Amino acid sequence: MQYDYSKNKDEHPEPINADVKGLIPEWLQGTLIRNGPGLFSLGETRYNHWFDGMALLHSFTIKKGEVTYRSKYLQGDTYNSNMQANRIVVSEMGTMAYPDPCKNIFSKVITFLSHTIPDFTDNCANNIIKYGNDYHATSETNYIRKIDPMTLETQEKVDYLKYLPVNIVASHTHYDKEGNSYSMGTCIAEKGKTKYTLFKVPGGSGSDGSPPLKSAEVVCTVPCRSLLTPSYYHSFGMTDNYFVFIEQPLKLDVLKMATAYLRGVNWASCMKFHAEDSTLIHLIDRKTKKEVGIKFYTGAMAVYHQVNAFEDDGHVVFDVICYDDNSLYEMFYLDKLKEQMGADTMYCKPKCKRFVLPLSDMGETGEDLVKLKYTTASAVKEKEGKVLCQGEGLCDGVELPRINYNFNGKKYRYSYMCCVDISPVATKIVKFDAETKQKIEWTGGDCFSSEPVFIPRCHFQNVLRIVHQSCVPEGGDDIFMRRALELNRT
Numbered sequence: 242m243q244y245d246y247s248k249n250k251d252e253h254p255e256p257i258n259a260d261v262k263g264l265i266p267e268w269l270q271g272t273l274i275r276n277g278p279g280l281f282s283l284g285e286t287r288y289n290h291w292f293d294g295m296a297l298l299h300s301f302t303i304k305k306g307e308v309t310y311r312s313k314y315l316q317g318d319t320y321n322s323n324m325q326a327n328r329i330v331v332s333e334m335g336t337m338a339y340p341d342p343c344k345n346i347f348s349k350v351i352t353f354l355s356h357t358i359p360d361f362t363d364n365c366a367n368n369i370i371k372y373g374n375d376y377h378a379t380s381e382t383n384y385i386r387k388i389d390p391m392t393l394e395t396q397e398k399v400d401y402l403k404y405l406p407v408n409i410v411a412s413h414t415h416y417d418k419e420g421n422s423y424s425m426g427t428c429i430a431e432k433g434k435t436k437y438t439l440f441k442v443p444g445g446s447g448s449d450g451s452p453p454l455k456s457a458e459v460v461c462t463v464p465c466r467s468l469l470t471p472s473y474y475h476s477f478g479m480t481d482n483y484f485v486f487i488e489q490p491l492k493l494d495v496l497k498m499a500t501a502y503l504r505g506v507n508w509a510s511c512m513k514f515h516a517e518d519s520t521l522i523h524l525i526d527r528k529t530k531k532e533v534g535i536k537f538y539t540g541a542m543a544v545y546h547q548v549n550a551f552e553d554d555g556h557v558v559f560d561v562i563c564y565d566d567n568s569l570y571e572m573f574y575l576d577k578l579k580e581q582m583g584a585d586t587m588y589c590k591p592k593c594k595r596f597v598l599p600l601s602d603m604g605e606t607g608e609d610l611v612k613l614k615y616t617t618a619s620a621v622k623e624k625e626g627k628v629l630c631q632g633e634g635l636c637d638g639v640e641l642p643r644i645n646y647n648f649n650g651k652k653y654r655y656s657y658m659c660c661v662d663i664s665p666v667a668t669k670i671v672k673f674d675a676e677t678k679q680k681i682e683w684t685g686g687d688c689f690s691s692e693p694v695f696i697p698r699c700h701f702q703n704v705l706r707i708v709h710q711s712c713v714p715e716g717g718d719d720i721f722m723r724r725a726l727e728l729n730r731t
Contacts, residue, residue: 247282291578412476524537668688
């Protein structure tokens with residue numbers, strides 16, 4: 242199917258009725274919000290990468306079998322500056338913004354200095370997260386934007402650095418039953434140290450009108466193995482008693498980022514996958530707020546999304562979507578997306594793998610410490626407290642996993658993912674059974690599939706559902722409904 246990924250999308254700030262095909266059950270009521278890039282060119286300038294496009298918020302309000310749709314561009318500082326100049330003036334990860342040739346030398350010097358010590362974009366097109374009672378559009382910089390979840394109006398700009406020492410924050414957040422939120426960020430070269438910071442925002446915070454992040458508390462920190470090349474990460478795992486953080490060899494070179502503008506390259510070129518390095522797996526005890534003493538590691542891999550993690554009989558089991566390199570990012574440059582992707586597309590296909598971390602390292606050197614009978618994943622004891630983990634392949638060619646979130650951090654069976662076996666652009670939805678390894682696939686014909694959302698029947702009563710990045714093409718409003726109906730039947 243041909244689709245112009247670089248085409249600017251029209252916003253629909255006022256609700257319009259969606260064309261529903263199929264029957265929506267009466268119990269399905271609420272609002273689904275999605276976030277993703279929608280504006281790719283301004284004046285004579287254009288973004289190089291699909292992820293760089295200006296954030297476009299979408300909402301689908303479902304009530305009594307009908308759906309109303311609206312969309313609105315996130316009107317942050319980046320959006321307003323670009324629109325006022327009618328050109329791209331704020332740099333994104335894959336697109337470096339250069340000054341208008343007509344500008345004077347003073348303006349050019351200011352632009353150079355702003356990129357040497359960058360004040361990052363607030364083009365928050367990655368996700369929607371909830372802190373306290375507030376909803377925010379997020380990127381992976383230190384900025385997020387509060388939004389009105391019903392009208393999609395852009396509200397306050399929030400700077401993490403005012404409340405926590407984090408320069409970069411992961412896109413995915415976890416929530417517990419009390420409504421507390423858990424996130425991870427990277428603190429770069431503060432007092433000569435670079436560290437990963439896991440923090441908690443209490444549920445209900447901000448009810449007095451103060452920013453919820455004002456109540457944020459650091460749960461723990463993990464030292465980075467390299468001062469100026471911290472690991473990039475997009476998500477982390479959480480069980481009832483542990484956090485799982487993967488420090489992968491996909492690294493950001495801070496010094497190269499500082500000189501990227503001068504060298505005429507984008508910031509994304511400063512992110513490199515080091516295939517010769519190992520992947521460190523940090524297991525953090527939620528009660529002691531410290532890492533366990535065992536040093537888990539595995540071979541080089543790139544991970545963006547974690548499916549789930551849970552505890553079982555003295556082990557922590559976690560499932561992830563992993564790649565052999567970081568070529569996925571390269572596939573989403575707009576020039577690449579113009580090429581017709583098909584069966585002959587050169588593409589590093591993702592694998593869903595299961596890793597098992599034994600909570601005790603009692604055993605002989607060379608012994609496999611995994612005692613669970615239902616998995617072939619291994620964890621072999623080595624010297625100096627190290628344990629080499631090898632994952633079990635569950636299935637291939639899947640991404641953007643979701644589960645019934647009532648089972649988050651608990652033993653589960655089913656996951657719902659996009660099928661990306663031919664190219665990174667999904668056209669199918671997969672329901673995967675982790676016990677039988679069987680798949681059920683759904684496709685809507687001439688359409689793309691975005692991240693599936695599991696809605697438990699007994700808990701969906703006027704619930705606001707927030708999900709991850711998605712581009713909704715023209716007609717995408719009824720595409721979601723067909724997909725949601727099919728998944729609920731299975």
